[in-house]
Amino acid sequence: MADIVIVDYGAGNLRSVQKAFEQLGYDATITEDPTTVAQAPAIVFPGQGASPPAMDALNKAGLTEAIYTSLTGGTPFFGVCLGLQLLMDLSEEGPVDCLSVLPGVTKKLPAALKVPHMGWNNVRLRKEHPVFHDVPQDSYFYFVHSYYAEPADDAAVLGTTDYGVTFCSVAARGSLVATQFHPEKSGPAGLKLYDNFMRYVVLQQAVPEV
Amino acid sequence: MDVIPAIDLRGGKVVRLRQGDYNQQTTYADDPIAVARGFAEAGAPWVHVVDLDGAAAGVTPHLEVCRRIVEAIQAPLEFGGGLRSLETIDAIFDIGVGRVVLGTAAIEDPLLVQAAIAKHGSSRIVVGVDTRGGMVATRGWVEQSSIRVEDVLRQMATLGVRRFVYTDISRDGMLTEPNFDAVASVVMAATELGSTVIASGGVSNVAHLRRLADIGAEGVIVGSAIYTGALDLAEALRAYGRVI
Numbered sequence: 493m494a495d496i497v498i499v500d501y502g503a504g505n506l507r508s509v510q511k512a513f514e515q516l517g518y519d520a521t522i523t524e525d526p527t528t529v530a531q532a533p534a535i536v537f538p539g540q541g542a543s544p545p546a547m548d549a550l551n552k553a554g555l556t557e558a559i560y561t562s563l564t565g566g567t568p569f570f571g572v573c574l575g576l577q578l579l580m581d582l583s584e585e586g587p588v589d590c591l592s593v594l595p596g597v598t599k600k601l602p603a604a605l606k607v608p609h610m611g612w613n614n615v616r617l618r619k620e621h622p623v624f625h626d627v628p629q630d631s632y633f634y635f636v637h638s639y640y641a642e643p644a645d646d647a648a649v650l651g652t653t654d655y656g657v658t659f660c661s662v663a664a665r666g667s668l669v670a671t672q673f674h675p676e677k678s679g680p681a682g683l684k685l686y687d688n689f690m691r692y693v694v695l696q697q698a699v700p701e702v
Numbered sequence: 703m704d705v706i707p708a709i710d711l712r713g714g715k716v717v718r719l720r721q722g723d724y725n726q727q728t729t730y731a732d733d734p735i736a737v738a739r740g741f742a743e744a745g746a747p748w749v750h751v752v753d754l755d756g757a758a759a760g761v762t763p764h765l766e767v768c769r770r771i772v773e774a775i776q777a778p779l780e781f782g783g784g785l786r787s788l789e790t791i792d793a794i795f796d797i798g799v800g801r802v803v804l805g806t807a808a809i810e811d812p813l814l815v816q817a818a819i820a821k822h823g824s825s826r827i828v829v830g831v832d833t834r835g836g837m838v839a840t841r842g843w844v845e846q847s848s849i850r851v852e853d854v855l856r857q858m859a860t861l862g863v864r865r866f867v868y869t870d871i872s873r874d875g876m877l878t879e880p881n882f883d884a885v886a887s888v889v890m891a892a893t894e895l896g897s898t899v900i901a902s903g904g905v906s907n908v909a910h911l912r913r914l915a916d917i918g919a920e921g922v923i924v925g926s927a928i929y930t931g932a933l934d935l936a937e938a939l940r941a942y943g944r945v946i
Contacts, residue, residue, distance in 0.1 A: 505798045507773040606864055610800065610825040611778075612704075612747050632747075634778055636800065638823070677778050677800070679745050 494521035496694065497532035499559070501549040503539040503574060512676040516687050526558035534694040535562055537670075539574030540636070543598060544586040546574055556591065563593060563668065568693045570686075571670030576663055577641045579670055585639055594663060596643035602656040608638045615651040615661050615673070622692035622699045623669050623685055624651075624662075631681045633661075633673035640672060667693055704921030705911065705938045706780065706900065707741040707928055708750040709734055709771075711764045718926045719754065720875040722832075722839075730929040734767055735774050742775035744936040748800070749777050750923050756784020762794065769797040782830055782867075786811065791818050795826070803867050805830035809838060809854065812861055819862045828900070829858045830867040833884070839871055852891050859895035866892055866899050867923065873904030875926045880904035882913055889918045906932045911942045 495518040498506050506522050513520035513536075520536075523529060537559065539546055550556045563569060571579055580590050583598035590598070601609055614630045640659035643649055651662030653672070661672045669689065675682035691697045710717050712727065716734050720726035731737050734751075741749050751771065756762040762784045772779050778800030785791050786807040794802055808815045808829045818827045831854055832839045838849040855866065868888045870881040885901045892899045898920035905911065906927045914922050922942075927933035 505769075505773070505796075508776075508798060511773050512776060606823070606825045608823045608825055610823070634800075676776055679742060679747070679776050683776050 493533065494519045495690070496520050496534040496536060497528055498522045498536045498538060499529055499555060500524045501539070501546065501553055501555055503541050503546050503549070506538055508674075508676045509536055509538050509572070512683055512686055513690070516683065516690065518690055524553055524555070526554040529555060529558040530561040532562060532567060534568040534570075534690070535559070536570045536572065537575035537578075538572040539578065541574060542585050543574065543577060543583040543590060543639070544588040546578060547588050547590060550578075559591065559593075566667055568689070569668040569670075570689055571663075571668070572676075573637060573672060573674060576660075576670035576672050577637075577639055579663070579668075580641050580643070583639065593668070594641075594643050594648050594665065595645060596641060596648075598639050598641050600639055601637070601659075605656040608636055609655045610636045613653050613655060613661075613673075615653055617651045617662070618649060621650055621662075621664055621669070623664070623688045625688045625692060625699050627681055627684055627688075633671070633675070633678040633682060635661075635673045637672060641670075669693070703911070703915040703919060703942050704747045704900070705935070705942050706748045706750045706921050706923045707744075707746050707935055708752065708902075708923050708925035709737055709741075710752045710754050710925065711767060711783075712754040714764070714767060716929075717754065718875050718929060722871050722874055724754075726875075728929075735770050738771045738775050738777075741935065742777035745939045746777050746935065748780045748921075749775065750780045750803075751782075753781070753783030762790055765793060765797065768794065768799065772798040780828070782828075786814070788814065788817055788821070791822070795822060801826045801828055801865075803828045803830040805832060808858060808863075809849065812857065815858065815863065816861045824862050824864045827863065828865045828867055829854075829863045830869065831855065831888070832869045832871055834871045836884075851888060855888070855891050855895060855897070859892075859897055864897045865920070866897060867902055868899050869902040869923075870904065874902070876904060877906040877926055877930065877932060878904055879906065879910055880914060882917065885914065885919060886917045893918065908933065908938060908941055911938055915942055 782803030
């Protein structure tokens with residue numbers, strides 16, 4: 493059994509994500525099989541592109557139910573990019589029912605700015621979190637997106653980023669964490685997030701004092 | 703300012719050319735993936751990859767090598783060389799490249815630039831303006847045009863281009879110093895057009911980075927200086943890159 497399972501529903505090249513976990517010494521499996529996802533000890537839910545076709549692909553593959561099963565069971569879950577947006581109820585990108593894991597809406601970035609928002613930007617954390625253990629406030633991460641998630645529950649917003657609008661760049665609730673940016677493309681700081689997730693959320697090691 | 707290390711690929715190897723001359727090549731490494739990994743681990747915000755074989759031929763023979771670099775490193779890739787059709791541009795984005803640099807294609811085919819921006823967004827399409835003696839050079843720098851830099855900037859900005867890579871060929875791979883006056887005038891012209899400039903060519907020490915930052919360059923591409931050891935990338939990133 494792999495240490496962590498990466499959900500493949502055809503939304504982008506997932507090898508970067510897999511390689512990042514492998515580099516940290518973990519066995520990461522890319523799968524499109526709902527049973528494997530439902531039984532996984534931990535899940536990475538990545539994605540790029542638009543919400544409507546992504547939900548369509550998840551539903552057709554039977555992955556939506558598998559994701560609910562694992563989340564209901566409290567499986568540690570790491571959403572990335574579209575993998576954060578799909579946790580909302582709805583998206584301005586089109587008429588589609590998203591996963592409704594976190595109440596909220598996915599909105600379009602202001603049109604006045606360069607879109608997509610692509611490149612390095614900093615993340616302001618609102619509180620401490622094991623995944624951000626030993627990661628300095630205002631660290632830079634790599635973004636590529638034209639839409640952003642807006643959780644209705646402010647308590648689910650762990651970190652924010654400014655790009656014309658101040659948006660939720662990290663959401664967290666229980667053993668779920670999701671980032672709008674790509675940790676696997678964010679240099680040493682990004683790799684540290686995956687490492688922290690494995691240590692302190694998945695393997696439940698004690699978080700050291702800073 | 704983004705300090706961006708460069709990997710120039712020729713025949714699968716990491717090489718540098720002097721002044722873009724295909725007959726004056728130095729091979730620095732056999733394994734581009736290992737080189738890219740070293741750059742990313744040092745904290746480089748981008749890794750700049752140029753397919754020299756593609757730049758001359760108009761195709762991208764190093765697509766597979768690029769895919770392996772993209773998968774192996776925790777930094778986004780900026781890619782240039784041989785991108786002269788929307789299909790090739792799509793193919794390079796499909797493997798996960800962050801942004802592309804169009805050179806010859808942009809000069810010869812403005813409609814391609816327009817289509818690429820419409821499809822992928824202005825933040826993913828960068829136009830490379832390479833000059834020799836103030837005039838724009840094309841086709842892997844083999845051919846010289848009679849087009850002035852300022853005219854290209856203006857035309858490209860009209861098409862929606864918001865970021866340029868400016869290279870002074872006479873300084874590239876020479877480890878002398880950047881053509882600061884030329885960079886300054888390009889930065890000024892681009893700023894008026896609402897665009898930013900990444901400078902390339904001639905950097906050989908940290909003091910050069912300081913001057914380029916003062917001039918207002920958004921970034922700087924560094925190649926030979928890193929490979930010869932004249933510039934320590936980690937040190938440069940600490941001094942002038944963002945802390946990540």
